[in-house]
Amino acid sequence: MSQNVKWFNEIGIADVAEVGGKNASLGEMYQNLTSEGVRVPNGFAVTSDAYVHLLDANNAWKELHEQLDNLDVTSVDALQTAGKKCRDIVYNCEIPADLKSDILSAYEKLKEEYGENLSVAVRSSATAEDSPEASFAGQNDTYLNIATADELLDAYKRCLASNFTDRSIHYKYDNGFDYLKVYLSVVVMKMVRSDIGASGVMFSLDTETGFKDVVFINAALGLGENVVQGTVNPDAFYVHKPTFNKGFRTVLKRSLGSKEKKMIFTDTINLDNIAVEYTKNIPTTKEEQSHFCLSDDDVMVLADYAIKVEKHYSEKAGYHKPMDMEWAKDGNDGHLYMVQARPETVQSQKHGNILEVYHMQESGKVLVTGQAIGTKIGQGKAHYIKGVEELDTFKAGEVLVADTTNPDWEPIMKIAAAIITNKGGRTCHAAILSRELGIPAVVGCDNATEVLADADKVTVSCAEGEDGHIYEGILKYEIQKTDLSNLPKTKTEIMMNLGNPDLAFSLSSLPVDGIGLARMEFIINEYIQAHPMALKHPEKVDDETRAKLQELTEAYSSMEDFFVKTLSEGVATLASAVYPKKCVVRMSDFKSNEYATLLGGTTFELKEDNPMIGFRGASRYAHPNYEEGFALECAAMKRVRDEMGFTNVTLMIPFCRRVQEGQKVIDTMAKYGLKQGENGLEIYVMCEIPNNVIQIDAFSKIFDGFSIGSNDLTQLTLGVDRDSEVVAFDYDERDEGVKEMIRLATEGCKRNNRHSGICGQAPSDYPEMAEYLVRLGIDSMSLNPDSVLKTIENIGKLEKSLGR
Known part of the structure; x- marks a missing residue:
């Protein structure tokens, strides 16, 4: 058996010293995961023994030592000079006859599998690469679309020479590697024709926060180098692993990248040219930029790959092992392939509480x-x-x-x-x-x-x-x-208020019992930006507004599809941060003047003198002026629960003035597919109007729980507009009358065996209010995220003193 060449089916993750991290991982996946449906192109490794053999045969070690032994890496000039000389030394080596024969024989065998028109990718694979402490990301060279024996041998030497790029030398220095002890193996594998398809990178966790319940995918058109090197802004997708594993197949969250260019192959290659180029960038079309480069089905295939790869490597290691992966979509056969997998090197190295x-x-x-x-x-x-x-x-x-x-x-x-x-x-x-x-x-x-x-x-x-x-x-x-290991576990559920999906993953590590108030308004304002009725009836708005709506929704099949998907993915992202704990989502609670500021809003909104107590909340939902907009909200929430699998979402109705109005809303929700009790659906109501407290027994007959909105309850109990400079000084959630209202509401919930919670500012702003609520025996408090940790500490001490 040749020591120079090893096929993927002969190597695995234990062979890093012989074939480098990239080859070892490709072999590991090829041997173990292709049977599970993960596509990996076949290929072979030119081993690190071959690297040593080539340098031995050309007596190159001595020359390399002369350049590197006394190198001052901190001097940019010295580094650049030594690096170029080292690369020249290696590139000018003759490939020994036996090594040349082994490489070309393997190449011919690969052509027997894939056909005479086969082109290959030739990639560097360092023996210290992809260790948990150092990724060696982008340190060595890759050559694509290699289609002849001469090109293959030339690309092989160029890869070896890239062991001494300036960046690679400096990286070895920073990570304590001996410059001449990091040997280079080379990957030769079937070229996935992503130049006419798409490619990218994915992680089996969120790269910024370490949130481990998602797969994160970046994608762009053409070859993957643009995504890897950061020369384009790619499309991004998240998939939620726990719900995916339960059989739900939907994108959790997506964002459209501008994808200004794509990398394709050049037509001609001149091997005499030192600056040999195998690829080039061309501009993408407006159509390509305005649409996602992967279908939802493609995203699901990639998520499946990522989950299987992470599971395999974790089982092999005996502990959770997040992975950093590269993938490519072949424009000829339409299939998605895994072309690299390595351990994630940042979030996975964080320890402690x-x-x-x-x-x-x-x-x-x-x-x-x-x-x-x-x-x-x-x-x-x-x-x-x-x-x-x-x-x-x-x-x-x-x-x-x-x-x-x-x-x-x-x-x-x-x-x-x-x-x-x-x-x-x-x-x-x-x-x-x-x-x-x-x-x-x-x-x-x-x-x-x-x-x-x-x-x-x-x-x-x-x-x-x-x-x-x-x-x-x-x-x-x-x-x-904060040392989380010292935080007490409270009997009172401590939840958080959260409306911005962009913060969800970073707040997922907070030790909360769920989300007590997830506001739709932020998602509608920031991501949708258009009035629901304008999206439903674009023919009713002026030409300029209609053009803006079309531009906003261009990447989606329809304007309604844009609303439903964007809202459902925003809410699902919030729910994913605490899954499977409860996430209470409040249906839209814009006031008419706020709705009017949305794109197309002035066409559908009446002007009101006092919108705070006007056409808002429950009164809108079954009203002819907004029912079709509410139907879109319901479609989005049905998608969150039934299609995306987030049955931890409880829905909540704001500003419900009368019991009859509440029943009408319940009936309207059922009409649009959100039937109370079906698939475990609970519907709460905001307790923020004095009538909610006075008639809590009647409201309890139709709603599953209550969340006290102390902001509006205070305004309506005291008759104070907190936004008025003249009387705002009278606004105080600690007023005895307000506290009495909260007491009556909490006791009414207990009497009717209904959930009691609070999601206003009071417990976040005033520790004494939090203490008052604990003494009342309220079930949950939902706080602003920055108040959570301190409140848990305070309530833990209080409950201990009360003997709870």
Whole structure:
């Protein structure tokens, strides 16, 4: 058996020393997962023994030692000079005859399997690659669409030479590897024709928060290098693993990337040209940019692959092992293939029960926004670097601003306070390396280099959800550290209020008993942006508004489909953060003046003098002016529960004035497929109008539970508009009359065996109100996330003193 070449069916994860991380993992998947439906292209490894054999046969070790033994890696000039000489030494080596014969024989055998027109991918596979401590992301070269024996041998040598790229040398230095002890194996595998398909990267957890219940997929048209290197803003998809494993096949959440270009193969290859190019980028069409590059069915196939890969590697390791994977869709056969899998190297290395949360303490002028990488905050002087020739001008502690970062830039990335790029998604190498380095980064900003070119000091915040914000100046922030192992378990359920899906995964680690108030309004305002009735009846709005609606919904099959999918995915994302714990979702509670601000809203909304007590909440749902809009809300919530599998979602009706109105809403929901009790559906009502308290026995006959909205209950009990500057001083949720209302409501729930909760500001703002509620025996309190930990501590002490 040849020591130079090993086929995928001969190697596995235990063979890293011989074939490198990439080959070992491909062999592992090929041997163990193809029988489970995971497609892996066949191929072979040219081993690390072959690498040593080639350097031995050419007496190259001595020359390499001369370049590397006394190298000052911190000197950019010295690194660049030594790196080029080392690459030349290796590339100029002759391939020994036996090695050449073995490679070409294996290539011919692969052609027997796939046909004479086979092209192959030739990829580097380092023997220290993909260890849990270091990913070696993007350190070595890959050559695609190799279609002749001469091209294959040339690409093989180029891969070996890339063991000494500047970035690879520096990376070895940073991670304590001996430059000459990291051997290189090479992958030769069937080329998946993603140049006429799509490709990307996926993780079996959320890369920013470590939330382990999702698969995260980035996708772009063409070859995968654009996604990996961060030169395009890709489409993004999330799939929820627990519901997927129960048989539900839906996208949890998606975002459309601009995908400005795609990488395809070049027509001609000149092997005499030192700067050999096998690929090129071309612009994508407007049609390609405005639609997702994967179907939902494709996303489900990839999620299935990711779950199976993670399960296999976890079982093999004996512990949960999140994975970082590359995939490609072949434009010829339409199939999806796994082309790489490695251990995730950042979130999986975090241990302990210390919750570290960064909070901005000041607000300021937002200069640029993009996708947040990590959840930290960084500050410093902005420094725009145009290209590799300017790297030596960058100083430690500055904020790196670039169009896109190449892995060659790793020496300056590690000393940056933060990183900002125009391009890239959450799975590009720049994002992976910034996570590995523990440095906040904001990618995909589009115009960062333009806006920040002359900026002075900036604050880069990744602590406000999925959007990263670059603020002008140095702003104050704090780092809150909590030892979760010391928190008590309270008898009173502590839940959180949450309306922004972008914060859901980052808050999933909070030790709460669920979400007590998930507001629809944020999702409608921020993601849908259009009035439901305008989407239902675009023919009733003016031409300009209709054009905007069409642009907004272009990626979807219809305007109604856009509303239903966007709302359902937003709500499901909130529910996923606490699954299978309860998530109480309040149906829309916009006031008429707020609805009017949505796209097309003025066509459908009446002007009211006092919208706070006007056409809002339950009164809208069965009314001819809005029933069709409510039907869309119901369709979205039915999708969340029945199609997406989030039966932990309880629905709640706001501002329900009378019992008869409540019954009418229940009947209307049933009409649109949300039948109380069916599939475990519970329907709560907000207890926020004095009549809800006075008639709580009657309301209890039609609703399954109550959530006290202390904000509106206070206003309506005291007759105070808290937004009025003249009388706002009289607004106080601690007033004895308000407290009496809350007591009567809580006792009424107990009397009728109904759930009692509170989701207003009171327990978040006033510890004494939280204590009052505990003494009343309320079932749950839903708090703002920043109040949760302190309230748990306080209530734990109180319950202990009360002997509970």
